[in-house]
Amino acid sequence: MPMSENKEPASAKGPLIYRQSIFTRVTHWTWAICLFFLLLSGLQIFNAHPNLYIGQQSGFEFDNSVLRIGAVNTDAGPRGQTTIFGQTFDTTGVLGMSGTAERPVFTAFPGAVTIPSYRDLGTGRVVHFFFGWVFVATMFVWFLASFINGHIRRDIVPRGADIKGVPGDIADHARLRFHHGRTYGPLQKLSYFAVFFVLFPLIVATGLTMSPGMNSIAPWMLDLFGGRQTARTIHFVVMTLLVTFFVVHILMVVAAGPLNELRSMITGWYRTSPGTPAAKGDKP
Template sequence: MHTPTNNPHSSAMRRGRLIRRHGLFTRVWHWVNLACLVILLMSGLQIFNAHPSLYWGNDSTFDAPALQITAVRGDDGAPMGIVRIAGYQIDTTGVLGLSRHNGELDQRAFPSWATLPGPQWLAMGRYWHFAAAWIFAPLLLAYLAYTLISPTRRRLIWPTAAQWRALPATIAHHARLKFDHGADYNGLQKLTYLLVLFGLLPLMVLTGLTMSPTMNAAWPWLLDMFGSRQSARTLHFIFAFALVAFFVIHLVLVLISGVRNNLRSMITGRYRIGSDTAPARDNRHA
Protein backbone atom coordinates (compact mmCIF):
# COMPACT_ATOMS: atom_id res chain seq x y z
CA MET A 1 0.00 0.00 0.00
CA HIS A 2 1.27 3.43 -0.94
CA THR A 3 1.78 5.76 2.01
CA PRO A 4 1.39 9.50 1.36
CA THR A 5 4.50 11.52 1.98
CA ASN A 6 5.02 15.11 3.06
CA ASN A 7 8.33 15.35 1.20
CA PRO A 8 8.75 19.06 0.26
CA HIS A 9 10.60 18.03 -2.91
CA SER A 10 7.63 15.93 -4.09
CA SER A 11 5.24 18.81 -3.36
CA ALA A 12 7.39 21.21 -5.35
CA MET A 13 7.46 18.79 -8.28
CA ARG A 14 3.67 18.63 -8.28
CA ARG A 15 3.43 22.41 -8.29
CA GLY A 16 6.06 22.77 -11.00
CA ARG A 17 8.48 25.68 -11.02
CA LEU A 18 8.66 29.24 -12.25
CA ILE A 19 10.76 30.24 -15.24
CA ARG A 20 11.44 33.62 -16.83
CA ARG A 21 9.42 33.60 -20.07
CA HIS A 22 8.99 37.28 -21.02
CA GLY A 23 11.37 40.18 -20.61
CA LEU A 24 10.39 43.73 -19.67
CA PHE A 25 10.28 45.03 -23.25
CA THR A 26 7.89 42.28 -24.37
CA ARG A 27 5.59 42.82 -21.39
CA VAL A 28 5.44 46.60 -21.78
CA TRP A 29 4.89 46.26 -25.53
CA HIS A 30 2.06 43.76 -24.97
CA TRP A 31 0.03 46.06 -22.69
CA VAL A 32 0.70 49.29 -24.59
CA ASN A 33 -0.16 47.44 -27.80
CA LEU A 34 -3.44 46.21 -26.27
CA ALA A 35 -4.45 49.75 -25.25
CA CYS A 36 -3.58 51.11 -28.70
CA LEU A 37 -5.53 48.39 -30.50
CA VAL A 38 -8.65 48.97 -28.39
CA ILE A 39 -8.51 52.71 -29.14
CA LEU A 40 -7.80 52.05 -32.83
CA LEU A 41 -10.73 49.66 -33.13
CA MET A 42 -13.29 51.82 -31.32
CA SER A 43 -12.22 55.09 -33.00
CA GLY A 44 -12.10 53.22 -36.34
CA LEU A 45 -15.73 52.20 -35.88
CA GLN A 46 -16.51 55.86 -35.17
CA ILE A 47 -14.88 56.81 -38.49
CA PHE A 48 -16.68 54.00 -40.34
CA ASN A 49 -20.04 55.19 -38.99
CA ALA A 50 -19.61 58.44 -40.95
CA HIS A 51 -19.82 56.44 -44.20
CA PRO A 52 -20.88 52.86 -43.39
CA SER A 53 -20.18 51.30 -46.79
CA LEU A 54 -17.22 49.47 -48.31
CA TYR A 55 -16.19 49.25 -51.97
CA TRP A 56 -13.73 47.38 -54.14
CA GLY A 57 -11.66 48.91 -56.90
CA ASN A 58 -11.18 52.54 -57.92
CA ASP A 59 -14.85 53.48 -58.04
CA SER A 60 -17.21 54.12 -55.14
CA THR A 61 -20.43 52.70 -56.54
CA PHE A 62 -22.87 54.02 -53.97
CA ASP A 63 -25.75 52.00 -55.39
CA ALA A 64 -23.86 48.70 -55.14
CA PRO A 65 -21.32 48.67 -52.29
CA ALA A 66 -19.48 45.49 -51.38
CA LEU A 67 -20.80 45.89 -47.83
CA GLN A 68 -23.25 48.32 -46.29
CA ILE A 69 -24.60 48.72 -42.75
CA THR A 70 -27.67 50.94 -42.62
CA ALA A 71 -31.33 51.23 -41.61
CA VAL A 72 -34.41 50.93 -43.83
CA ARG A 73 -38.16 50.74 -43.44
CA GLY A 74 -39.53 47.20 -43.26
CA ASP A 75 -42.70 45.95 -44.94
CA ASP A 76 -44.68 47.06 -41.89
CA GLY A 77 -43.19 50.55 -42.04
CA ALA A 78 -41.09 50.07 -38.91
CA PRO A 79 -37.34 50.90 -39.08
CA MET A 80 -34.93 47.99 -39.15
CA GLY A 81 -31.15 47.73 -39.12
CA ILE A 82 -29.62 45.73 -41.96
CA VAL A 83 -26.27 44.54 -43.29
CA ARG A 84 -26.04 44.15 -47.07
CA ILE A 85 -23.19 41.95 -48.30
CA ALA A 86 -22.65 40.05 -51.56
CA GLY A 87 -26.25 40.60 -52.62
CA TYR A 88 -27.72 39.35 -49.34
CA GLN A 89 -29.56 41.40 -46.72
CA ILE A 90 -29.38 40.45 -43.04
CA ASP A 91 -31.64 41.87 -40.33
CA THR A 92 -29.38 43.21 -37.56
CA THR A 93 -31.86 45.49 -35.75
CA GLY A 94 -30.70 46.41 -32.25
CA VAL A 95 -27.02 45.84 -32.97
CA LEU A 96 -25.91 47.01 -36.43
CA GLY A 97 -27.61 49.70 -38.46
CA LEU A 98 -30.18 50.55 -35.82
CA SER A 99 -29.38 50.49 -32.10
CA ARG A 100 -30.48 52.15 -28.90
CA HIS A 101 -28.86 55.33 -27.60
CA ASN A 102 -30.26 57.11 -24.53
CA GLY A 103 -33.24 54.78 -24.64
CA GLU A 104 -34.21 55.49 -28.25
CA LEU A 105 -33.51 53.64 -31.51
CA ASP A 106 -30.93 55.55 -33.52
CA GLN A 107 -29.58 54.89 -37.01
CA ARG A 108 -25.86 54.16 -36.86
CA ALA A 109 -23.73 51.36 -38.30
CA PHE A 110 -22.10 50.35 -35.01
CA PRO A 111 -23.73 51.06 -31.62
CA SER A 112 -22.56 54.05 -29.59
CA TRP A 113 -21.05 51.85 -26.83
CA ALA A 114 -18.57 50.47 -29.40
CA THR A 115 -17.23 53.84 -30.58
CA LEU A 116 -14.75 56.40 -29.26
CA PRO A 117 -14.63 59.15 -28.19
CA GLY A 118 -18.43 59.56 -28.26
CA PRO A 119 -21.58 58.37 -29.97
CA GLN A 120 -21.03 60.51 -33.11
CA TRP A 121 -17.91 62.66 -33.32
CA LEU A 122 -16.00 62.06 -36.57
CA ALA A 123 -13.32 64.73 -36.23
CA MET A 124 -12.29 63.69 -32.71
CA GLY A 125 -12.53 60.02 -33.67
CA ARG A 126 -9.94 60.65 -36.38
CA TYR A 127 -7.65 62.41 -33.88
CA TRP A 128 -7.90 59.47 -31.47
CA HIS A 129 -7.29 57.00 -34.30
CA PHE A 130 -4.19 58.77 -35.62
CA ALA A 131 -2.77 59.40 -32.13
CA ALA A 132 -3.00 55.69 -31.26
CA ALA A 133 -1.65 54.72 -34.70
CA TRP A 134 1.48 56.84 -34.29
CA ILE A 135 2.21 55.04 -31.03
CA PHE A 136 1.28 51.59 -32.32
CA ALA A 137 3.15 51.59 -35.67
CA PRO A 138 6.65 52.54 -34.41
CA LEU A 139 6.33 50.14 -31.48
CA LEU A 140 5.31 47.36 -33.85
CA LEU A 141 8.32 48.06 -36.08
CA ALA A 142 10.61 48.05 -33.03
CA TYR A 143 9.13 44.80 -31.73
CA LEU A 144 9.46 43.04 -35.09
CA ALA A 145 13.09 44.17 -35.33
CA TYR A 146 13.70 42.99 -31.76
CA THR A 147 12.14 39.61 -32.56
CA LEU A 148 14.35 39.17 -35.63
CA ILE A 149 17.55 40.35 -33.92
CA SER A 150 17.22 38.49 -30.61
CA PRO A 151 18.20 34.79 -30.96
CA THR A 152 16.27 33.90 -27.80
CA ARG A 153 13.15 35.66 -29.06
CA ARG A 154 13.43 33.90 -32.43
CA ARG A 155 13.59 30.54 -30.68
CA LEU A 156 10.50 31.40 -28.65
CA ILE A 157 8.43 32.36 -31.70
CA TRP A 158 9.71 30.24 -34.62
CA PRO A 159 8.48 26.59 -34.68
CA THR A 160 11.15 23.90 -34.55
CA ALA A 161 11.22 21.08 -37.10
CA ALA A 162 9.65 18.75 -34.54
CA GLN A 163 6.88 21.25 -33.84
CA TRP A 164 6.10 21.59 -37.57
CA ARG A 165 5.77 17.80 -37.81
CA ALA A 166 3.59 17.67 -34.70
CA LEU A 167 1.31 20.51 -35.81
CA PRO A 168 -1.72 18.31 -36.73
CA ALA A 169 -1.51 16.55 -33.36
CA THR A 170 -1.15 19.91 -31.56
CA ILE A 171 -4.27 21.26 -33.30
CA ALA A 172 -6.22 18.14 -32.30
CA HIS A 173 -4.88 18.49 -28.75
CA HIS A 174 -6.14 22.10 -28.54
CA ALA A 175 -9.50 21.13 -30.06
CA ARG A 176 -9.99 18.80 -27.08
CA LEU A 177 -9.10 21.73 -24.75
CA LYS A 178 -5.96 20.02 -23.51
CA PHE A 179 -3.01 22.31 -22.85
CA ASP A 180 0.63 21.75 -21.96
CA HIS A 181 2.41 24.16 -19.62
CA GLY A 182 5.94 23.91 -20.94
CA ALA A 183 8.79 26.39 -21.07
CA ASP A 184 8.36 26.86 -24.82
CA TYR A 185 5.33 27.82 -26.88
CA ASN A 186 3.94 24.96 -28.94
CA GLY A 187 3.96 24.93 -32.75
CA LEU A 188 0.37 26.16 -33.12
CA GLN A 189 0.97 29.12 -30.80
CA LYS A 190 4.17 30.06 -32.61
CA LEU A 191 2.57 29.82 -36.05
CA THR A 192 -0.39 31.95 -34.93
CA TYR A 193 1.85 34.64 -33.44
CA LEU A 194 3.99 34.66 -36.59
CA LEU A 195 0.94 35.19 -38.81
CA VAL A 196 -0.41 37.95 -36.56
CA LEU A 197 2.90 39.75 -35.89
CA PHE A 198 4.46 39.51 -39.35
CA GLY A 199 1.28 39.32 -41.44
CA LEU A 200 -1.92 40.74 -40.03
CA LEU A 201 -0.53 43.69 -38.03
CA PRO A 202 1.82 45.00 -40.77
CA LEU A 203 -1.02 44.72 -43.30
CA MET A 204 -3.23 46.73 -40.95
CA VAL A 205 -0.61 49.49 -40.89
CA LEU A 206 0.01 49.42 -44.66
CA THR A 207 -3.68 49.52 -45.62
CA GLY A 208 -4.15 52.38 -43.18
CA LEU A 209 -1.32 54.31 -44.83
CA THR A 210 -2.77 53.59 -48.29
CA MET A 211 -5.92 55.53 -47.40
CA SER A 212 -3.85 58.70 -46.95
CA PRO A 213 -3.43 60.86 -50.11
CA THR A 214 -0.18 62.20 -48.63
CA MET A 215 1.24 58.69 -48.30
CA ASN A 216 0.03 57.86 -51.83
CA ALA A 217 2.13 60.74 -53.13
CA ALA A 218 5.17 59.70 -51.08
CA TRP A 219 4.80 55.93 -51.58
CA PRO A 220 2.77 55.33 -54.79
CA TRP A 221 3.62 51.63 -54.60
CA LEU A 222 1.01 51.32 -51.83
CA LEU A 223 -1.77 51.88 -54.39
CA ASP A 224 -0.18 49.30 -56.68
CA MET A 225 0.00 46.87 -53.78
CA PHE A 226 -3.65 47.17 -52.70
CA GLY A 227 -5.31 48.35 -55.92
CA SER A 228 -6.91 51.57 -54.70
CA ARG A 229 -7.75 53.52 -51.57
CA GLN A 230 -11.25 52.01 -51.57
CA SER A 231 -9.86 48.47 -51.75
CA ALA A 232 -7.37 49.32 -49.00
CA ARG A 233 -10.23 50.61 -46.82
CA THR A 234 -12.14 47.36 -47.34
CA LEU A 235 -9.07 45.26 -46.53
CA HIS A 236 -8.36 47.44 -43.48
CA PHE A 237 -11.88 46.68 -42.22
CA ILE A 238 -11.45 42.93 -42.86
CA PHE A 239 -8.05 42.82 -41.14
CA ALA A 240 -9.45 44.71 -38.15
CA PHE A 241 -12.14 42.12 -37.58
CA ALA A 242 -9.72 39.27 -38.18
CA LEU A 243 -7.71 40.81 -35.34
CA VAL A 244 -10.85 40.97 -33.19
CA ALA A 245 -11.43 37.25 -33.87
CA PHE A 246 -7.81 36.51 -32.85
CA PHE A 247 -8.23 38.58 -29.68
CA VAL A 248 -11.44 36.77 -28.68
CA ILE A 249 -9.89 33.33 -29.25
CA HIS A 250 -6.71 34.40 -27.46
CA LEU A 251 -8.69 35.64 -24.46
CA VAL A 252 -10.77 32.45 -24.25
CA LEU A 253 -7.65 30.28 -24.39
CA VAL A 254 -5.97 32.39 -21.69
CA LEU A 255 -9.00 31.90 -19.44
CA ILE A 256 -9.36 28.15 -19.91
CA SER A 257 -5.65 27.25 -19.96
CA GLY A 258 -4.80 28.99 -16.69
CA VAL A 259 -5.62 32.66 -16.32
CA ARG A 260 -3.40 33.21 -13.27
CA ASN A 261 -0.35 31.61 -14.84
CA ASN A 262 -0.82 33.39 -18.18
CA LEU A 263 -1.40 36.79 -16.62
CA ARG A 264 1.60 36.40 -14.32
CA SER A 265 3.81 35.70 -17.35
CA MET A 266 2.73 39.00 -18.95
CA ILE A 267 2.93 41.03 -15.73
CA THR A 268 6.01 39.70 -13.92
CA GLY A 269 7.52 37.64 -16.75
CA ARG A 270 7.37 34.45 -14.66
CA TYR A 271 5.55 31.36 -15.95
CA ARG A 272 4.94 28.14 -14.01
CA ILE A 273 5.74 24.93 -15.85
CA GLY A 274 4.73 21.44 -14.75
CA SER A 275 7.10 18.66 -13.72
CA ASP A 276 5.93 16.49 -16.64
CA THR A 277 7.25 18.88 -19.29
CA ALA A 278 10.57 18.75 -21.07
CA PRO A 279 13.55 20.38 -19.34
CA ALA A 280 13.04 24.13 -19.27
CA ARG A 281 15.15 26.65 -21.10
CA ASP A 282 15.32 29.94 -19.20
CA ASN A 283 14.14 32.56 -21.72
CA ARG A 284 15.21 35.46 -19.55
CA HIS A 285 15.75 37.85 -22.46
CA ALA A 286 12.58 36.95 -24.38
Protein backbone atom coordinates in the same frame (compact mmCIF):
# COMPACT_ATOMS: atom_id res chain seq x y z
CA MET B 1 5.64 13.31 6.12
CA PRO B 2 1.93 13.25 5.15
CA MET B 3 0.80 15.73 2.55
CA SER B 4 -2.18 18.04 3.05
CA GLU B 5 -5.16 17.29 0.83
CA ASN B 6 -5.32 20.90 -0.36
CA LYS B 7 -1.68 21.19 -1.32
CA GLU B 8 -0.04 19.96 -4.47
CA PRO B 9 3.28 18.13 -3.99
CA ALA B 10 6.32 20.01 -5.20
CA SER B 11 7.07 17.16 -7.61
CA ALA B 12 3.74 17.83 -9.37
CA LYS B 13 4.96 21.24 -10.48
CA GLY B 14 7.45 22.09 -13.16
CA PRO B 15 10.12 24.73 -12.64
CA LEU B 16 9.29 28.43 -12.70
CA ILE B 17 11.07 29.85 -15.74
CA TYR B 18 11.74 33.41 -16.89
CA ARG B 19 9.80 33.27 -20.16
CA GLN B 20 8.84 36.83 -21.17
CA SER B 21 11.36 39.68 -21.41
CA ILE B 22 10.54 43.21 -20.30
CA PHE B 23 10.26 44.25 -23.97
CA THR B 24 7.70 41.52 -24.71
CA ARG B 25 5.64 42.44 -21.64
CA VAL B 26 5.62 46.20 -22.19
CA THR B 27 4.82 45.94 -25.89
CA HIS B 28 2.11 43.35 -25.19
CA TRP B 29 0.19 45.67 -22.86
CA THR B 30 0.85 48.72 -25.06
CA TRP B 31 -0.63 46.87 -28.03
CA ALA B 32 -3.65 45.87 -25.96
CA ILE B 33 -4.35 49.52 -25.12
CA CYS B 34 -3.69 50.70 -28.68
CA LEU B 35 -5.92 48.06 -30.28
CA PHE B 36 -8.76 48.93 -27.91
CA PHE B 37 -8.74 52.60 -28.91
CA LEU B 38 -7.99 51.83 -32.57
CA LEU B 39 -10.98 49.49 -32.80
CA LEU B 40 -13.51 51.79 -31.17
CA SER B 41 -12.31 54.95 -32.93
CA GLY B 42 -12.13 52.99 -36.20
CA LEU B 43 -15.80 52.07 -35.87
CA GLN B 44 -16.56 55.77 -35.33
CA ILE B 45 -14.78 56.53 -38.61
CA PHE B 46 -16.55 53.66 -40.37
CA ASN B 47 -19.94 55.04 -39.26
CA ALA B 48 -19.32 58.14 -41.40
CA HIS B 49 -19.62 55.92 -44.50
CA PRO B 50 -20.76 52.41 -43.53
CA ASN B 51 -19.98 50.78 -46.86
CA LEU B 52 -17.03 48.74 -48.13
CA TYR B 53 -16.04 48.39 -51.77
CA ILE B 54 -13.70 46.44 -54.01
CA GLY B 55 -12.03 48.47 -56.73
CA GLN B 56 -10.36 51.79 -57.40
CA GLN B 57 -13.49 53.84 -56.72
CA SER B 58 -17.15 53.88 -55.74
CA GLY B 59 -20.05 55.73 -57.29
CA PHE B 60 -23.75 56.01 -57.97
CA GLU B 61 -23.58 54.60 -61.50
CA PHE B 62 -22.46 51.13 -60.35
CA ASP B 63 -22.48 49.04 -57.23
CA ASN B 64 -19.22 47.40 -56.22
CA SER B 65 -19.96 47.26 -52.49
CA VAL B 66 -19.25 44.09 -50.53
CA LEU B 67 -20.68 45.33 -47.23
CA ARG B 68 -23.38 47.85 -46.45
CA ILE B 69 -24.83 48.64 -43.01
CA GLY B 70 -27.76 51.02 -42.62
CA ALA B 71 -31.45 51.44 -41.94
CA VAL B 72 -34.45 51.10 -44.26
CA ASN B 73 -38.11 51.96 -44.00
CA THR B 74 -40.48 48.99 -43.98
CA ASP B 75 -44.20 48.46 -43.43
CA ALA B 76 -43.31 47.71 -39.81
CA GLY B 77 -41.26 50.88 -39.48
CA PRO B 78 -37.51 51.50 -39.77
CA ARG B 79 -35.26 48.46 -39.52
CA GLY B 80 -31.52 47.95 -39.31
CA GLN B 81 -30.15 46.12 -42.32
CA THR B 82 -26.77 44.64 -43.23
CA THR B 83 -25.91 43.48 -46.74
CA ILE B 84 -22.88 41.23 -47.32
CA PHE B 85 -22.04 40.23 -50.90
CA GLY B 86 -25.66 40.82 -51.93
CA GLN B 87 -27.18 38.85 -49.03
CA THR B 88 -29.31 41.04 -46.77
CA PHE B 89 -29.88 40.41 -43.05
CA ASP B 90 -32.10 42.16 -40.52
CA THR B 91 -29.73 43.44 -37.82
CA THR B 92 -32.09 45.75 -35.94
CA GLY B 93 -30.88 46.47 -32.44
CA VAL B 94 -27.27 45.64 -33.28
CA LEU B 95 -26.20 47.13 -36.61
CA GLY B 96 -27.80 49.92 -38.61
CA MET B 97 -30.39 50.76 -36.00
CA SER B 98 -30.04 50.52 -32.24
CA GLY B 99 -31.42 52.18 -29.14
CA THR B 100 -35.03 52.03 -28.01
CA ALA B 101 -38.20 52.15 -30.06
CA GLU B 102 -38.88 55.61 -28.65
CA ARG B 103 -35.36 56.90 -29.33
CA PRO B 104 -33.81 54.88 -32.15
CA VAL B 105 -30.21 55.57 -33.21
CA PHE B 106 -29.43 55.21 -36.89
CA THR B 107 -25.73 54.41 -37.06
CA ALA B 108 -23.92 51.36 -38.42
CA PHE B 109 -22.34 50.54 -35.05
CA PRO B 110 -24.01 51.68 -31.81
CA GLY B 111 -22.38 54.34 -29.64
CA ALA B 112 -21.56 51.75 -26.98
CA VAL B 113 -18.71 50.46 -29.18
CA THR B 114 -17.41 53.72 -30.66
CA ILE B 115 -15.09 56.48 -29.46
CA PRO B 116 -16.59 59.01 -28.98
CA SER B 117 -19.97 57.40 -28.20
CA TYR B 118 -21.73 60.13 -30.23
CA ARG B 119 -21.16 61.14 -33.84
CA ASP B 120 -17.87 63.01 -34.00
CA LEU B 121 -15.71 62.02 -36.97
CA GLY B 122 -13.04 64.62 -36.20
CA THR B 123 -12.36 63.36 -32.67
CA GLY B 124 -12.52 59.76 -33.86
CA ARG B 125 -9.82 60.44 -36.45
CA VAL B 126 -7.58 62.23 -33.93
CA VAL B 127 -7.82 59.30 -31.49
CA HIS B 128 -7.32 56.75 -34.28
CA PHE B 129 -4.23 58.41 -35.75
CA PHE B 130 -2.63 59.02 -32.34
CA PHE B 131 -2.89 55.40 -31.24
CA GLY B 132 -2.03 54.27 -34.76
CA TRP B 133 1.40 55.90 -34.53
CA VAL B 134 1.90 54.58 -30.99
CA PHE B 135 1.06 51.14 -32.37
CA VAL B 136 3.65 51.50 -35.17
CA ALA B 137 6.35 52.70 -32.75
CA THR B 138 5.62 49.73 -30.49
CA MET B 139 5.93 47.39 -33.45
CA PHE B 140 9.38 48.82 -34.22
CA VAL B 141 10.53 48.37 -30.61
CA TRP B 142 9.20 44.80 -30.46
CA PHE B 143 10.77 43.71 -33.75
CA LEU B 144 14.14 45.22 -32.87
CA ALA B 145 14.25 43.82 -29.31
CA SER B 146 12.87 40.41 -30.32
CA PHE B 147 15.40 40.08 -33.13
CA ILE B 148 18.29 40.94 -30.81
CA ASN B 149 17.24 38.70 -27.88
CA GLY B 150 16.25 35.80 -30.15
CA HIS B 151 12.53 35.84 -29.25
CA ILE B 152 11.49 35.82 -32.92
CA ARG B 153 13.81 32.96 -33.86
CA ARG B 154 13.11 30.94 -30.70
CA ASP B 155 9.39 31.48 -30.08
CA ILE B 156 7.69 32.95 -33.15
CA VAL B 157 9.04 31.54 -36.42
CA PRO B 158 7.61 28.00 -36.91
CA ARG B 159 10.03 25.19 -37.70
CA GLY B 160 9.51 21.86 -39.39
CA ALA B 161 8.86 20.11 -36.09
CA ASP B 162 6.19 22.70 -35.26
CA ILE B 163 4.37 22.09 -38.54
CA LYS B 164 4.43 18.33 -37.93
CA GLY B 165 3.13 18.88 -34.42
CA VAL B 166 0.06 20.91 -35.46
CA PRO B 167 -2.41 17.95 -35.68
CA GLY B 168 -1.43 16.70 -32.22
CA ASP B 169 -1.59 20.21 -30.78
CA ILE B 170 -5.07 20.70 -32.25
CA ALA B 171 -6.19 17.43 -30.64
CA ASP B 172 -4.74 18.48 -27.28
CA HIS B 173 -6.46 21.86 -27.43
CA ALA B 174 -9.77 20.19 -28.33
CA ARG B 175 -9.43 18.08 -25.16
CA LEU B 176 -8.27 21.15 -23.17
CA ARG B 177 -4.91 19.53 -22.51
CA PHE B 178 -2.32 22.29 -22.39
CA HIS B 179 1.43 21.77 -22.24
CA HIS B 180 3.27 24.55 -20.43
CA GLY B 181 6.74 24.40 -21.92
CA ARG B 182 9.74 26.66 -22.21
CA THR B 183 8.64 27.85 -25.66
CA TYR B 184 5.32 28.28 -27.44
CA GLY B 185 3.49 25.29 -28.89
CA PRO B 186 2.88 24.77 -32.63
CA LEU B 187 -0.50 26.53 -32.72
CA GLN B 188 0.84 29.44 -30.67
CA LYS B 189 3.79 29.88 -33.00
CA LEU B 190 1.63 29.77 -36.12
CA SER B 191 -0.95 32.20 -34.73
CA TYR B 192 1.63 34.66 -33.38
CA PHE B 193 3.60 34.47 -36.62
CA ALA B 194 0.43 35.29 -38.58
CA VAL B 195 -0.37 38.22 -36.28
CA PHE B 196 3.13 39.75 -36.14
CA PHE B 197 4.25 39.13 -39.70
CA VAL B 198 0.97 39.26 -41.66
CA LEU B 199 -1.89 41.00 -39.86
CA PHE B 200 0.04 43.76 -38.07
CA PRO B 201 2.02 44.86 -41.17
CA LEU B 202 -1.09 44.54 -43.34
CA ILE B 203 -3.31 46.71 -41.16
CA VAL B 204 -0.60 49.38 -40.96
CA ALA B 205 0.08 49.30 -44.72
CA THR B 206 -3.60 49.50 -45.69
CA GLY B 207 -4.11 52.30 -43.18
CA LEU B 208 -1.27 54.27 -44.79
CA THR B 209 -2.69 53.54 -48.25
CA MET B 210 -5.88 55.38 -47.32
CA SER B 211 -3.89 58.53 -46.49
CA PRO B 212 -3.74 61.11 -49.31
CA GLY B 213 -0.43 62.36 -47.89
CA MET B 214 1.09 58.88 -48.13
CA ASN B 215 -0.35 58.49 -51.64
CA SER B 216 1.72 61.47 -52.77
CA ILE B 217 4.87 59.95 -51.25
CA ALA B 218 4.27 56.32 -52.25
CA PRO B 219 1.62 56.17 -55.01
CA TRP B 220 2.61 52.57 -55.74
CA MET B 221 0.76 51.50 -52.58
CA LEU B 222 -2.55 52.26 -54.30
CA ASP B 223 -1.64 49.83 -57.07
CA LEU B 224 -0.40 47.26 -54.54
CA PHE B 225 -3.75 47.14 -52.73
CA GLY B 226 -6.02 47.76 -55.72
CA GLY B 227 -7.02 51.31 -54.81
CA ARG B 228 -8.03 53.21 -51.70
CA GLN B 229 -11.46 51.56 -51.47
CA THR B 230 -10.02 48.04 -51.64
CA ALA B 231 -7.40 49.00 -49.04
CA ARG B 232 -10.21 50.18 -46.76
CA THR B 233 -11.99 46.85 -47.18
CA ILE B 234 -8.81 44.89 -46.44
CA HIS B 235 -8.21 47.13 -43.41
CA PHE B 236 -11.68 46.27 -42.09
CA VAL B 237 -11.24 42.53 -42.72
CA VAL B 238 -7.86 42.48 -40.94
CA MET B 239 -9.44 44.34 -38.01
CA THR B 240 -12.09 41.61 -37.83
CA LEU B 241 -9.41 38.91 -37.86
CA LEU B 242 -7.51 40.66 -35.05
CA VAL B 243 -10.68 40.89 -32.96
CA THR B 244 -11.25 37.16 -33.57
CA PHE B 245 -7.66 36.43 -32.53
CA PHE B 246 -8.14 38.50 -29.36
CA VAL B 247 -11.31 36.60 -28.39
CA VAL B 248 -9.66 33.21 -28.97
CA HIS B 249 -6.54 34.41 -27.15
CA ILE B 250 -8.55 35.35 -24.06
CA LEU B 251 -10.43 32.03 -24.12
CA MET B 252 -7.14 30.10 -24.31
CA VAL B 253 -5.65 32.13 -21.44
CA VAL B 254 -8.65 31.30 -19.25
CA ALA B 255 -8.61 27.61 -20.26
CA ALA B 256 -4.84 27.21 -19.80
CA GLY B 257 -4.71 28.87 -16.38
CA PRO B 258 -5.19 32.64 -16.20
CA LEU B 259 -3.05 33.23 -13.10
CA ASN B 260 -0.01 31.55 -14.64
CA GLU B 261 -0.51 33.30 -17.98
CA LEU B 262 -1.02 36.72 -16.39
CA ARG B 263 2.00 36.27 -14.12
CA SER B 264 4.04 35.55 -17.22
CA MET B 265 2.96 38.81 -18.87
CA ILE B 266 3.37 40.88 -15.70
CA THR B 267 6.50 39.51 -14.03
CA GLY B 268 7.97 37.38 -16.84
CA TRP B 269 7.93 34.19 -14.72
CA TYR B 270 5.97 31.19 -16.01
CA ARG B 271 5.17 27.87 -14.32
CA THR B 272 5.91 24.97 -16.65
CA SER B 273 4.28 21.54 -16.72
CA PRO B 274 5.48 18.75 -14.44
CA GLY B 275 8.43 16.89 -15.88
CA THR B 276 9.97 19.93 -17.57
CA PRO B 277 13.76 19.68 -17.08
CA ALA B 278 15.15 22.39 -14.82
CA ALA B 279 17.82 24.75 -16.14
CA LYS B 280 20.11 27.39 -14.75
CA GLY B 281 18.16 30.42 -13.56
CA ASP B 282 14.90 28.53 -12.95
CA LYS B 283 13.02 28.73 -9.69
CA PRO B 284 11.40 25.78 -7.88
